Amino acid sequence: MFLALLSAVSFPGLRVAGPTDADLVDRFQHGDRRAFDEIVRRYQDKVYGLCRRWLDDAEGAEETAQDVFIALYRSLPGFRGESQLSTWVFKVTLNHCKNHRLYRNRRGYRRHETIGGKPEEDAPERQLADDGAGTDSAVHRGEAEALVRFALAQLDEEHRQILLLRDVEDLAYEEIGDILDLPRGTVKSRIHRARAELAAVLARKIGREDI
Secondary structure (H helix, E strand, C coil): CHHHHHHHCCCCCCCCCCCCHHHHHHHHHCCCCHHHHHHHHHHHHHHHHHHHHHHCCHHHHHHHHHHHHHHHHHHHHHCCCCCCHHHHHHHHHHHHHHHHHHHHHHCCCCCCCCCCCCCCCCCCCCCCCCCCCCCCHHHHHHHHHHHHHHHHHHCCHHHHHHHHHHHHCCCCHHHHHHHHCCCHHHHHHHHHHHHHHHHHHHHCCCCHHHC
16 A cells, blocks of 8 residues: 555656757757756756655755755756766755755754654654545545655655655666666665565554555
């Protein structure tokens, strides 16, 4: 069931029309700064969505996404096309999410509650999914998203990032390997362990027989 929950909050695939990513990069590197506007339009939802789920913080996700595109703008002149643009964008996004999280943790910002559900002292109250049944699909979707955000927040960094890339962003094993600098076999085994860990977290919030 947890894969169904993840798919309930995934983003629709990118609809690339017009110039390819490679065309946009080439135009930008030859002085057409308007090409970067199209890159932003093409990837802004993906970048923000990944930041939002990684950080579980809308304001922090918006700030981090802005930093990502600033970094991309500054680095794009040196991009040599050794990987797909999408792979590079995801890698830069993950690095910024990690840095933002480290910075936030050093400042003692919003410590996560324990798996048992009780927040640490001075932490704001977490809003978790209601266990009751409902008939409204929008309510169900909201409950599923809240539950998934809670469960993902409990995973270690290694498992969280690989589930986001595979089960939310629906990236291929090869692209995930390029982003994380891992061989394909390691990607597959890590996804298996991450799903098992996620299932264990979800089992604490919903009936084990539903997972």
